[in-house]
Amino acid sequence: MEQRLKKVLSQLSIGPADWVGLRYHRENSRVREVRDGHPETNRSSERSGVMVEWMSDGQFGYAATPDLGEASLLSAALRARTQAQAAARRALYRFGTAQRPPSVGRYGSQVKSPLSTLSDADYFEMLVALTQRMRTSDAVITAHAQLEHVAVETCYVSSNGAHFEQDLSLVTVAMEAVGQKNGVVQKRSNHGLSAYSYQGGGEFILRNTLNEQADKVARHLHELLDADECPSETTHLVLAPDQMMLQIHESIGHPLELDRILGDERNYAGSSFVKLEDFGQLQYGSELLNVTFDPSVAHEFASYAFDDVGQPAKREYLIEKGLLKRGLGSLESQARAGVPGVANQRASSWNRPPIDRMANINVEPGTTSFEKMIAGIERGVYMESNKSWSIDDYRNKFQFGCEYAQLIENGKLTRVLRNPNYRGVTAEFWKKLVAVGDANTLGVFGTPYCGKGEPNQSIRVGHASPVCAFADVEVFGGAQ
Amino acid sequence: MNHPTNHGVAGPMNGFSEELLSENFSNFFEGFFAGLAKGEHARVSLAAENTHFLRMSRGAVRQNGVVQDAQLQIQFLTDAGSTTEITLPFVCSGDALKALVAGTLDTARRQMTGVPADPYANKPSTRSTSRVAHAGKILAPEEAVDALLGQQKPGDDLVGIYAGGKTISALADSAGMQHWFSSDSFFVDYSLWLKNGRAIKSSYAGRQWQQADYLESLNQARANLELMSREPRVLKPGNYRVFLAPSATSELLGMFSWGALAEGSIQRNESPFCALRRGEKSFSSKFSLNENFALGFAPRFSDDGELAPECISLFENGRFVQALVSARTQKEFGVPSNGVGSERLRTPDMATGDLPLSEAFKALGTGLYLSDLHYLNWSDAIQGRVTGMTRYGCLWVENGVPVGPIVDMRFDETLFRCFGSELADVTCEAHVIPETTTYVRRALGGARVPGMLVNNFQFTL
Numbered sequence: 001m002e003q004r005l006k007k008v009l010s011q012l013s014i015g016p017a018d019w020v021g022l023r024y025h026r027e028n029s030r031v032r033e034v035r036d037g038h039p040e041t042n043r044s045s046e047r048s049g050v051m052v053e054w055m056s057d058g059q060f061g062y063a064a065t066p067d068l069g070e071a072s073l074l075s076a077a078l079r080a081r082t083q084a085q086a087a088a089r090r091a092l093y094r095f096g097t098a099q100r101p102p103s104v105g106r107y108g109s110q111v112k113s114p115l116s117t118l119s120d121a122d123y124f125e126m127l128v129a130l131t132q133r134m135r136t137s138d139a140v141i142t143a144h145a146q147l148e149h150v151a152v153e154t155c156y157v158s159s160n161g162a163h164f165e166q167d168l169s170l171v172t173v174a175m176e177a178v179g180q181k182n183g184v185v186q187k188r189s190n191h192g193l194s195a196y197s198y199q200g201g202g203e204f205i206l207r208n209t210l211n212e213q214a215d216k217v218a219r220h221l222h223e224l225l226d227a228d229e230c231p232s233e234t235t236h237l238v239l240a241p242d243q244m245m246l247q248i249h250e251s252i253g254h255p256l257e258l259d260r261i262l263g264d265e266r267n268y269a270g271s272s273f274v275k276l277e278d279f280g281q282l283q284y285g286s287e288l289l290n291v292t293f294d295p296s297v298a299h300e301f302a303s304y305a306f307d308d309v310g311q312p313a314k315r316e317y318l319i320e321k322g323l324l325k326r327g328l329g330s331l332e333s334q335a336r337a338g339v340p341g342v343a344n345q346r347a348s349s350w351n352r353p354p355i356d357r358m359a360n361i362n363v364e365p366g367t368t369s370f371e372k373m374i375a376g377i378e379r380g381v382y383m384e385s386n387k388s389w390s391i392d393d394y395r396n397k398f399q400f401g402c403e404y405a406q407l408i409e410n411g412k413l414t415r416v417l418r419n420p421n422y423r424g425v426t427a428e429f430w431k432k433l434v435a436v437g438d439a440n441t442l443g444v445f446g447t448p449y450c451g452k453g454e455p456n457q458s459i460r461v462g463h464a465s466p467v468c469a470f471a472d473v474e475v476f477g478g479a480q
Numbered sequence: 481m482n483h484p485t486n487h488g489v490a491g492p493m494n495g496f497s498e499e500l501l502s503e504n505f506s507n508f509f510e511g512f513f514a515g516l517a518k519g520e521h522a523r524v525s526l527a528a529e530n531t532h533f534l535r536m537s538r539g540a541v542r543q544n545g546v547v548q549d550a551q552l553q554i555q556f557l558t559d560a561g562s563t564t565e566i567t568l569p570f571v572c573s574g575d576a577l578k579a580l581v582a583g584t585l586d587t588a589r590r591q592m593t594g595v596p597a598d599p600y601a602n603k604p605s606t607r608s609t610s611r612v613a614h615a616g617k618i619l620a621p622e623e624a625v626d627a628l629l630g631q632q633k634p635g636d637d638l639v640g641i642y643a644g645g646k647t648i649s650a651l652a653d654s655a656g657m658q659h660w661f662s663s664d665s666f667f668v669d670y671s672l673w674l675k676n677g678r679a680i681k682s683s684y685a686g687r688q689w690q691q692a693d694y695l696e697s698l699n700q701a702r703a704n705l706e707l708m709s710r711e712p713r714v715l716k717p718g719n720y721r722v723f724l725a726p727s728a729t730s731e732l733l734g735m736f737s738w739g740a741l742a743e744g745s746i747q748r749n750e751s752p753f754c755a756l757r758r759g760e761k762s763f764s765s766k767f768s769l770n771e772n773f774a775l776g777f778a779p780r781f782s783d784d785g786e787l788a789p790e791c792i793s794l795f796e797n798g799r800f801v802q803a804l805v806s807a808r809t810q811k812e813f814g815v816p817s818n819g820v821g822s823e824r825l826r827t828p829d830m831a832t833g834d835l836p837l838s839e840a841f842k843a844l845g846t847g848l849y850l851s852d853l854h855y856l857n858w859s860d861a862i863q864g865r866v867t868g869m870t871r872y873g874c875l876w877v878e879n880g881v882p883v884g885p886i887v888d889m890r891f892d893e894t895l896f897r898c899f900g901s902e903l904a905d906v907t908c909e910a911h912v913i914p915e916t917t918t919y920v921r922r923a924l925g926g927a928r929v930p931g932m933l934v935n936n937f938q939f940t941l
Contacts, residue, residue, distance in 0.1 A: 039596055044565075045566070045567035059541070063545060064546070066551075080546075087625060092538060092540035092541060120591060120595050263639060264535075267641070267670060268641075349920075352547075388859055392888055401857075454533075454641035454669070454918070456918045456919040478859075478863060
């Protein structure tokens with residue numbers, strides 16, 4: 001593909017002040033899904049195409065096509081130029097080649113065990129067995145298991161010498177069971193909606209590991225069917241890593257996106273309570289809070305070497321000892337905002353332009369063991385695995401629900417609680433962080449579904465976190 | 481794979497011709513069906529678009545581009561119950577197309593090897609044909625920037641997106657079903673902002689771009705902004721009487737598609753509407769809802785090869801008539817399918833009531849006028865309890881007079897109260913809410929909904 005893109009580039013008449021980039025994106029996915037022992041999905045999918053970006057008079061125009069023929073790409077380039085020229089008449093900001101660095105290199109996911117060693121029949125046998133394993137009694141109404149593998153190949157060349165290629169291998173395993181007993185209906189999954197998502201291969205679908213997860217889903221589901229409602233009170237809240245993932249995503253990741261702060265997302269995803277002048281000044285959370293943008297974690301879901309405009313990606317502190325230091329903003333947003341950012345201008349596919357996104361946003365481990373954390377709480381609620389999420393368009397007033405909870409009484413985990421929810425305000429919530437778990441409590445998760453942008457884009461992100469404890473949080477149960 | 485270039489007419493992007501796509505699509509499915517062995521069946525669907533996306537921020541161009549896309553989806557089934565599905569780009573013709581047919585057949589057969597049978601898969605069985613082509617007048621990409629942003633007034637802070645062009649959805653199956661739906665259409669989904677961070681959300685959509693209509697939409701939004709310049713009211717959590725404007729009603733109705741109205745979910749006891757089915761809960765006699773394809777927003781056929789009737793009555797004067805039932809659910813649970821495919825609302829049409837929209841403030845008296853809602857999710861799915869936020873032009877109203885904007889509030893309320901016990905009135909006018917979703921591709925569809933007056937609506941934060 002590199003040679004074809006370079007050949008097209010060489011045939012274009014590009015003015016000295018202009019710039020052209022071609023980004024090839026091919027995504028092959030394989031989804032296998034079983035419900036109650038029967039196949040429900042057996043799908044392969046290929047999406048591929050090229051987006052041509054042309055910068056003229058300080059404006060980028062784009063044209064995207066699935067037709068990879070040279071004539072098609074040349075035509076697309078000219079259309080991109082036309083769009084750039086049209087945009088220049090009423091432009092928001094004048095960009096330059098500084099926003100499209102001439103990066104060269106390659107990146108590939110680390111795959112320990114190739115997925116091709118198993119056949120379709122093997123995979124379905126595994127998924128059927130997992131659904132059967134979750135149906136441990138007649139109280140389980142339905143059990144569902146899904147495995148998705150995605151191979152992503154990108155190749156990027158530009159008129160100022162950029163050339164990089166990235167190959168990703170992505171695995172997601174989702175399991176869920178629904179149960180009913182005495183009029184109570186409950187749902188339990190392996191870590192919440194598709195959170196078991198990683199870069200890698202067969203090492204993430206080891207039968208023993210997945211069997212353990214299926215057993216835990218079934219065990220917890222039965223506990224939930226006999227559980228009390230989560231009480232309504234203001235108390236200590238302890239969040240497991242698979243719920244911290246959502247908490248980080250919604251109330252740290254999104255509010256720190258510079259394009260939201262600059263106003264681009266006000267018509268769709270929303271704005272932010274964070275202001276540009278807050279960087280370097282705002283005490284975002286307690287001094288225990290350390291948050292990094294880290295695209296270099298080997299198996300985390302959103303690791304990469306370059307973003308989709310060629311900026312080399314590296315680990316950066318967004319929040320250090322609770323102080324806000326850096327935004328989630330690309331070279332374009334950094335130029336507009338005048339604040340430091342990261343390499344995060346990413347596109348969901350070949351047919352969408354890159355915008356400011358999260359990648360891996362992680363809370364760094366602290367020093368408190370899980371046992372010590374629980375022992376230090378007289379009364380509170382421990383929650384696992386997200387099932388409901390809602391937050392305002394400035395990323396402040398939130399309400400989240402979890403699948404599973406336990407009461408904490410006198411320093412011990414006691415009764416299981418169903419329908420646990422909590423609500424709060426971001427600007428106050430992170431200041432209530434009173435304990436951060438040590439590295440032994442760290443969990444690494446991800447999601448394929450982060451939506452944003454106009455036109456809309458759903459992109460993959462990763463979140464790692466230790467168990468964390470918060471003081472004085474409003475928790476409550478389900479409707480009566 | 482060889483990718484010969486298509487030759488097409490000018491549109492948002494050259495090389496996109498409906499005629500050529502139609503011809504290539506026919507050649508593909510005819511070749512594919514001809515290659516099927518005895519006991520093999522298939523459905524082939526096409527989703528294509530040629531769209532100009534113009535993203536705007538602060539009254540200027542943020543991103544400007546065109547996207548041409550065409551994707552084939554092939555469902556392959558056997559008498560033995562094996563199934564598989566293949567999605568791939570569709571850009572070829574001639575000999576390359578013949579090679580694509582052969583390659584796809586091989587892939588389908590290979591992907592089914594050793595896979596257990598799917599007992600709920602539905603083989604193609606009915607013959608039906610249709611061809612709908614909605615021609616329109618769409619802005620040329622070169623003209624769009626000036627048309628959209630050229631008439632701004634000083635201080636206008638417009639944010640949003642224009643999407644315009646042709647979308648195509650087509651389906652054929654080996655039993656003889658053949659459907660084609662194409663539409664030239666556009667939408668401008670936008671908001672106007674004041675420096676105090678308050679905004680009015682609006683949209684202009686259709687098939688025939690009329691500059692005067694767009695400017696009228698902008699002027700109406702500007703006029704509505706006036707109230708938003710006032711000091712926002714901070715409200716305490718609690719129960720308030722509210723008027724839900726059509727766009728807010730549409731957001732609440734959207735939760736019906738989160739498993740609630742799906743017969744499969746009801747059968748698995750995962751839906752809040754199980755309580756309606758059992759007669760334990762009820763909706764107000766003022767509430768009626770249809771899935772109405774006669775509105776013309778979406779094709780009656782689905783990718784799953786089902787053909788829905790023109791109109792499906794879901795709720796009639798509060799009575800739960802039927803859920804959305806796919807052929808798959810029919811096979812699994814024995815409930816007759818109503819041909820909807822995905823068991824999600826694609827073109828909901830909520831019945832109007834007696835309240836003139838112009839009297840909404842007066843009828844509300846003292847309470848909250850909710851123009852828009854944001855980020856809805858279940859807070860207790862089984863109980864039909866929904867949480868979400870107020871957004872954009874929501875107002876505090878006293879004695880029938882709008883006072884000013886509110887500081888946005890979080891609500892937590894059940895569908896059974898909103899559409900049931902607390903539903904006081906429904907407006908006699910309904911608004912069309914265009915489908916503006918563009919994940920992967922421009923979605924087809926839209927809703928026609930009135931406003932609702934609700935006696936008690938619970939705010940929690």
